[in-house]
Amino acid sequence: MGSKKDKTREFIIETSYAIFAHNGFNAITMKDICEATQLSRGGLYSHFASTQEIFEAILVKMNQKKEMNFAEEMQKGECAVTILENALLLMEDEMNHPEDSLSLAMYEYTGNVATGRMEEFNKLGEDKWTSLIEYGIARGEFRPVVVEEIVNVILYVYQGVRMWSRIVKMSPETMQSITSHIRKQLVQ
Amino acid sequence: MGSKKDKTREFIIETSYAIFAHNGFNAITMKDICEATQLSRGGLYSHFASTQEIFEAILVKMNQKKEMNFAEEMQKGECAVTILENALLLMEDEMNHPEDSLSLAMYEYTGNVATGRMEEFNKLGEDKWTSLIEYGIARGEFRPVVVEEIVNVILYVYQGVRMWSRIVKMSPETMQSITSHIRKQLVQ
Helix, strand or coil, rough: CCCCCHHHHHHHHHHHHHHHHEEEEEEEECCHHHHHHHHCHHHHHCCCCCHHHHHHHHHHHHHCCCHHHHHHHHCCCCCCHHHHHHHHHHHHHCCCCHHCCCCHHHHHCCCCCHHHHHHHHHHCCCCHHHHHHHHHHHHCCHHHHHHHHHHHHHHHHHHHHHHHCCCCCCCHHHHHHHHHHHHHHCCC | CHHHHHHHHHHHHHHHHHHHHHHHHHHHHHHHHHHHHCCCCHHHHHHCCCHHHHHHHHHHHHHHCHHHHHHHHHHCCCCCHHHHHHHHHHHHHHHHHHHHCCCCHHHHHHHCCCCCCHHHHHHHHHHHHHHHHHHHHCCCCCCCHHHHHHHHHHHHHHHHHHHHCCCCCEEEEEEEEHHHHHHHHEEE
């Protein structure tokens, strides 16, 4: 829609993302978000009722990234390999930016909500990758792999790197070796 | 040695492990460890000067687990496949116990020390797996894989599961699909 209200909402989400990535979830209050966005208390609360709501909006947005919109690409009949390459590029880029990792914030957020919410988000990722790999196999572009196995490896190796890149310094070669592994499993 | 002093040290390490796994690193003080171990302040400090020292002793101990002592097994000329299977069993068992995961504590600990310390521990894991895989390839038991790539996948998929098993509920099948993937990569 692009109205002023939408733009402010987007701005809150973007600003908060950086704050949560840097500080985790627990340490951050609505007051911190007010300060960072320079919105009044009333202004902020007219968009979100809590840091939990803001964080959930961030998670939803992460799931809607263009490179991760496999469903739309598949509907257009795009090559599975092309869709995969775009996703791997995005993953590599994200893994190379440990400062943007939400791992700690997600961990802490989970301590504050019914776990069902996070399982829902996890399921989105699982379903997305499952459908892409099945699509690639059906088109003869991907090897006939055990889909569930590869999906688990992709999801958790990515999360492991996202988390550990905040603990130790990782080289771009490490990230590339991981995307290369995923590519080799799938592409004929 | 098995002296009383050693036993107390072991007891402190074991008791603290559970506390760090449950609460992370930052929230825990030497007073908490005193209470949990029922040692006097003087008694505890005669073994460790800080929670950081205790945590480092835990990390050292984790690296010395029998199933992970690849060097000794290789020196004895043990089959690479047997060494791998024992390691995978241990990994599966650990992944099935999210309550024992130190992921959050390691994350927080890193914020408190020179990062070199954690990189050292990470390097130990890398070297261990690299030497086992090279050993297996040299003996013709493992496929001629790209060693660095597989080592990265093993290390980070494991860490991803350890972390995420605290965020979402994971089934034993998920853990098995991951060890099965590692096995398939290596064993001819």
